[in-house]
Amino acid sequence: MTDTTSTRSALTFEVNRRSDPTPADAIAKVHENPGFGKTFTDHMAVIDWTSDGGWANARVVPYGPFQLEPAAAVLHYAQEIFEGMKAYRHADGSIWTFRPEANAARFANSARRLALPVLEADDFVESLRQLVSVDRAWVPEPGDSGEKSLYLRPFMFASEAFLGVRPADGITYCVIASPAGAYFSGGLKPVTLWLSINYARAGAGGTGAAKCGGNYASSLAGQLEGIEHGCDQVVFLDSSTHTFIEELGGMNLFIVYKDGRIVTPELTGSILEGVTRRSILALAEEVGLRPEERSIPIQEWKDGAESGAIAEIFACGTAAVITPVGELRWEGGSCNHRREGHDDAVALKLRSKLLDIQYGRVEDTHGWLTRLV
Known part of the structure; x- marks a missing residue:
C-alpha cells in the first residue's frame, strides 16, 4: 500500500460544503441497497480550464446541475472523456482507491485523443481525495457481500459555447461519486x-x-x-x-x-x-x-x-x-x-485476489493502493 495522504497537488481546492448535508440515517438507508449509479453524494469536485489561463478555480461544491449554454461544444461535437474507479473502506476505517495513477494516465491519453487539455496526475488524484474527504460518510462498509464501495466518476467536457468545429477553449473537469453495491445483486452468474x-x-x-x-x-x-x-x-x-x-x-x-x-x-x-x-x-x-x-x-x-x-x-x-x-x-x-x-475456478480465484487487495484484506505487494482519507 502507498499512503500518500500528505501529497500536495499543484492545485489548491476551495471547499464549499452543503448547508443541508444528507442526514446519517438517510445515507445508511442508501448503503443498505445502493445499487449502481443511482444515488449521488452531497458534493462534487470541479476544475475549470481555459486556453488563456490553464487549469484554475479548483473547488468542492454541493452536487447539482451544471448551467450550460445550448451551444456548448460537448452537446454538438461530443468532445468529452471520463473515467471509472472506486473508493474502498478498510477495516480500520481508512479509505483507499485502486491504481489511480493508471486511471490518470488513461485519462491523459483520452484527453490527447479528444483534443482536450491534460490534467496532471497529481491534480487528478487530489480531486478524488478532496471529494472523498468531504463525503467520507458516503463510503460504505464492505457489507455482507464484501463488495460495497463508493464509485468515482471523473469526467471532462467542452463547456465553451460555440458552433465552429475546433477544440474548445473552455473546459470543465468534474468528479462525482455514487455508493455502489455488488454489480450482480442476485449473485455472480454467467x-x-x-x-x-x-x-x-x-x-x-x-x-x-x-x-x-x-x-x-x-x-x-x-x-x-x-x-x-x-x-x-x-x-x-x-x-x-x-x-x-x-x-x-x-x-x-x-x-x-x-x-x-x-x-x-x-x-x-x-x-x-x-x-x-x-x-x-x-x-x-x-x-x-x-x-x-x-x-x-x-x-x-x-x-x-x-x-x-x-x-x-x-x-x-x-x-x-x-x-x-x-x-x-x-x-x-x-x-x-x-x-x-x-x-469458474480461475475467474473466481482472480476475482477474490483483486477484491482482497482492494479492500485491504491481504497485503498489497504490488503497491496498487493509494490512501485517500
Whole structure:
C-alpha cells in the first residue's frame, strides 16, 4: 500500500460544503441497497480550464446541475472523456482507491485523443481525495457481500459555447461519486453474450482506445440487438475484417485454456486498456497461468468451445470486477464452453485476489493502493 495522504497537488481546492448535508440515517438507508449509479453524494469536485489561463478555480461544491449554454461544444461535437474507479473502506476505517495513477494516465491519453487539455496526475488524484474527504460518510462498509464501495466518476467536457468545429477553449473537469453495491445483486452468474456482426464499437484510427462517451453510444445498437436475442452483453469484432475479437460494450474479455494459457485480445488502438485487465495480466502468473496478449479469431472461440480446449471465459471491468461468460450466440447459431461440473475456478480465484487487495484484506505487494482519507 502507498499512503500518500500528505501529497500536495499543484492545485489548491476551495471547499464549499452543503448547508443541508444528507442526514446519517438517510445515507445508511442508501448503503443498505445502493445499487449502481443511482444515488449521488452531497458534493462534487470541479476544475475549470481555459486556453488563456490553464487549469484554475479548483473547488468542492454541493452536487447539482451544471448551467450550460445550448451551444456548448460537448452537446454538438461530443468532445468529452471520463473515467471509472472506486473508493474502498478498510477495516480500520481508512479509505483507499485502486491504481489511480493508471486511471490518470488513461485519462491523459483520452484527453490527447479528444483534443482536450491534460490534467496532471497529481491534480487528478487530489480531486478524488478532496471529494472523498468531504463525503467520507458516503463510503460504505464492505457489507455482507464484501463488495460495497463508493464509485468515482471523473469526467471532462467542452463547456465553451460555440458552433465552429475546433477544440474548445473552455473546459470543465468534474468528479462525482455514487455508493455502489455488488454489480450482480442476485449473485455472480454467467452472462450470455451476443456476437455483433452488423455493428462495430470502434475502427482503426478512431477513438476506441480512449474512454469517451461516443464509444459507448456506438455500442448501444449492438447491445439492443443482443437484448432482443436474450443476451446480457455484446461482443464486438474488429471493424475491418469482422474476424478478431475486440471487447464487449464496456468490458475486456479473457479466455482460459485447459493447457494453462489465459489469453486476452492485444491492444490494437481500437480497444480500451482496462485497469482491471492490466491487473489480471499481472496476477495471472501468481495463480499458475501463462498470460498472452494476441489477436483472437472468433472462430478460435467457437472451435475451442466445441473441442473442449477452452476451460473458462470471463469479462472484466471496474464495475463488475470479473464475471464469468456462459453462452455465445449469433444469428443462426450458438456455442457454450461450459461442461458439467464447471465451477469458474480461475475467474473466481482472480476475482477474490483483486477484491482482497482492494479492500485491504491481504497485503498489497504490488503497491496498487493509494490512501485517500
